[in-house]
Amino acid sequence: MxxxxxxxxxxxxxxxxxxxxxxxxxxxxxxxxxxxNPLVVVGCVAERDGRILLCKRSIEPRYGHWTVPAGFMELGESLAEGAARETLEEACATVEIGHLFASIDVVDAGQVHLFFTGRLVSDFAPGEESLDCALFREDEIPWDDLAFSSGRYALRKYFEDRGENRGVHIHELRRAKLAASGESHDPPRPAATGDDRR
Amino acid sequence: MxxxxxxxxxxxxxxxxxxxxxxxxxxxxxxxxxxxNPLVVVGCVAERDGRILLCKRSIEPRYGHWTVPAGFMELGESLAEGAARETLEEACATVEIGHLFASIDVVDAGQVHLFFTGRLVSDFAPGEESLDCALFREDEIPWDDLAFSSGRYALRKYFEDRGENRGVHIHELRRAKLAASGESHDPPRPAATGDDRR
Incomplete structure (x- = not known):
């Protein structure tokens, strides 16, 4: 406030x-x-030879859980540049950004999460915000150990698309609706007004 | 600052x-x-019977020029809700939001402009920020009298798509690159840090 x-x-x-x-x-x-106003989080589902690059978080929130490389878009960059930068920072990896394929409205947190496809074109290693980085085939993805609902949604849609550009899959995460439906979801990312927001 | x-x-x-x-x-x-961080602008290209709803601006910047209904996304809403709200505010019109089809990085202004398709399902009339609202067939669009480059790009891609979801068309507006190429573009919307920003 x-x-x-x-x-x-x-x-x-x-x-x-x-x-x-x-x-x-x-x-x-x-x-x-x-x-x-809402903040934009940009991420990249980076693939090489049918395997996806994930990072194990070394910071809160969701320390120790696996995530698609993603983070807050910064001034001076495009969405795609932001997605590539986050992948570089979190996984020391270079990606060729493909197309935008998932948009998740995290309404209560005041965030929009936008995910691009990417082709991993370098080696990788844990960045400062990661304990570990690894490649996972679809049947190896640690679905129950993912850090964020938005990343889980993006990964699901990524595999459904099978490499084709089928437009943007849109999803909404809103506490009131989830509560009404009896579902639960991950703790929200820090709010737009929050301190600890990397 | x-x-x-x-x-x-x-x-x-x-x-x-x-x-x-x-x-x-x-x-x-x-x-x-x-x-x-960058701000999100959401807009809607709303169609009825092959004609597109545009608004003539009654406010700066670009007073008197035509625009696709669009404006800053607010806290507490999804992208699609923001696009529908802006259409309601600027054209007193109700739309059924379709799919996300254009993303324009207005890098120097610290903005991302995201456009949805929409189906106009009500009457319309000028809202407070509009002098006039009207429906235009493709060959009637006032291309030389549009308020913003991002809206022009969205309209072009909208007509190219012919109603199909062909994914998100991504475009970048960045002064340095435009200057280097000898092109010019519309004055940027007020910056993220600006005062007078709607």
Missing amino acids: IKYCERCGGTVTFRVPKGDNRERAVCDACGAIHYK | IKYCERCGGTVTFRVPKGDNRERAVCDACGAIHYK
Whole structure:
């Protein structure tokens, strides 16, 4: 929750600015409006010879669980560049990015997770955020030991597509709906406003 | 540029936090790290009987120019919900969202523009941000009078696809590359860090 203006240090009040239709943090001193919007997470399902590159996390959340390389998109890069960068950082691996094939709305966390296909074209090794990296055939994927629901969904759709571009598979993770349906899901990634968000 | 901590009002210093690899605004007082990341713009190419719904903008940037309904994704909604909401706000129109078909990286503005297909299932009328709304056949689209390059790209690909889901068409708008190629493009939307951003 925003309490102070990042520009002038003044206090803020939450109100609906003129021409807007929802409450924003508006600076009492300089009038600056401070928006909060969803964040983009980009990932890459990288394949070589029918096997997929996964990383075992060395950080929270989900320390010790396996994940598709993915992370927050940064300013100054495209979605595809972000997906390749995350694969390089987490698995020291170079990928040729293919097509966008999965989009998961993690609504409660204020995130959209977008996954690309990729062709692994280098060696690999654990990056700073990984304990281990390895290649898995479909029947070797540690489905019950995956870090995040979004990555699990992406992997499932990746194998269903069998290398073809069948458009983007869209999925929604929202706590209220999951609770109503009696399902559970992984703890959400840190919220958009959170601290510990790598 | 962040100068003060939004949590405690302390001053910030730009430095690389432990475990990170790029400079962030870190609070000198409470240590909070303040990230800036790209924003998502969602839009909808809504069709009825072969004609596409466009809005004439009543606000800057690009006042008076035609646009595909689109705007910043908000917290608490999915991509598809955002695209439908923007269409409702700008054209008072209800759409059934189809598939995601275009992704444009507007790198210099720190934005990703994502466009869905949609089926217009209601009447329409100009919303607060529109002077006018109208339906256009492909040969009627005001190509030279469109507000944004990303919308122009989405419309072109929409017509190329002829209603089929051929996956996501990916395009990049980046000033350095455009300058090098001698091309020009529309003024970018306000940056992620900007004030006057809708």
